[in-house]
Amino acid sequence: MSSQRASDQQKQPKYRQIADYLRAGIMDGTYPSGQPLPSEETLAKQFSVTRPTVRQGIAELRASGLVEVMAGRGGFVRSPHSRPSLTRPRGVRREPDGRYVEADGMRWTNAEEPTATRTDAPVALADLLRVPPGEPLFTYDVLQTAEGSPLRQLHRTYVPFSVLVGTKFEEEPPPPAPDLYRALTALGHELHFTEYVRTRMPMPDQAESLRLPDGVPLLQLLRVTRNSEGQPLALEELHLPGDDLELTYLL
Template sequence: MQTSRPTFELDSPVPLYQQIKDSLRSGILDGSYPPHSRMPSESELQEMFEVSRITIRQALGDLQKEGLIFKVHGKGSFVSQPKTIQNITSLQGFAESMSSEGHEIVNRVVSFSFVAANEEVASRLALDPGAKVAEIHRVRLVNREPTSYEITFLPEALGKKLQRADLATRDIFLILENDCGVALGSADLSIDAIPAHGPMTRALDLKKDAPVLRVERLTYDSDRQPIDFEYLYFKGGTFQYRLRVDRKRPLKANRKA
């Protein structure tokens, strides 16, 4: 924790509260203030930075708006658990995306079995109801913290190819491409929020009915054949999907000469 007063530019066009916010923000991002640790109180920050309480409150207010801290009534401000972010404008596996952002990814394989596909799984994978499919349950840990519980279904033939694969350290997408010779094409996603239940509550250290982000993802190969259907459950407050969308401009009516 910082103990000496940082140097600020009093003549800077950047407001003093923003300079203080940037200083505290740097401390949060570099780990000087670890996740869930208590931030110095307003009076402690006043003394540290030698500024008014109003200036400190402006800086803390901005940090709260950014989601870097949260306030507990009567106890002060605490550092938020940083969210992992995945951009969904391109088709990537979770570890593939997170590793590129510098995160450490570990997969804990809970189970791997062959089961009869229920109606929904069979429909998504274009199989007959009751057809045998591989069902894989994994917990994904980001920087050693459990972040998601994932259930993956694949047609039996592909599932058999994955039986000997290293699912603890590799993405299924990369295994399909590099080991199985499957050219991935596209995926359909749907996202909603549901209450936690079943094995995910234990795996993600959640209370029953705590909110989780659920992503249903159906992945196709380059020939538009469905090959991978997944339920991805993300622990609330730890993960964020990001997507950039462009406004579609209406076509101009053809003008007659």
């Protein structure tokens, strides 16, 4: 390390020096993923600072998603080089009995009753659904938990009113997905699915519902259900934790 670089580092606030020291250790494997960081007391003595200064340095790493702090247990490493603990094949398949299930076979349980509302299509969703902005949509929101796993997801279903014209669902609301798939099939549609995936930082209520640590993004999946002519029939918006989950697609 050059004397100039060392001098520049010494000019940094102590909490930043602590953050840089720990970040370097995480990146080079000195502190492996899942392992605890040095205690606040150890770092305070090493850098001749108070424990609040140590916490300020660790807070920088939490914000960047490199550290998870567990109440009563301290800080644990979340290395960007580690493999995710859960890999999920994506897609929807139809069973012989007519049910549609997720390709990974995972069973989802509603943590609460789906909330049904009527909304107007915003521009971005209207484009995907090929309906005019402002067209009314049936909308369902529900928090779901995965059977046998701590994984949680926020699941929203949109169905344009125009898709249901001339059907029994003009008089009664359609069911939310996945039951929606069988209902659309019963109306004579052959279903095809397209998913769009991106990451973004969660809103505070989403982070709370999904139990996301600070600095962890979420995966946003938009699944469009189309008929054999390519007409969009419904859209689902799914939000899942983006820290320890990997999605795979069969090409």
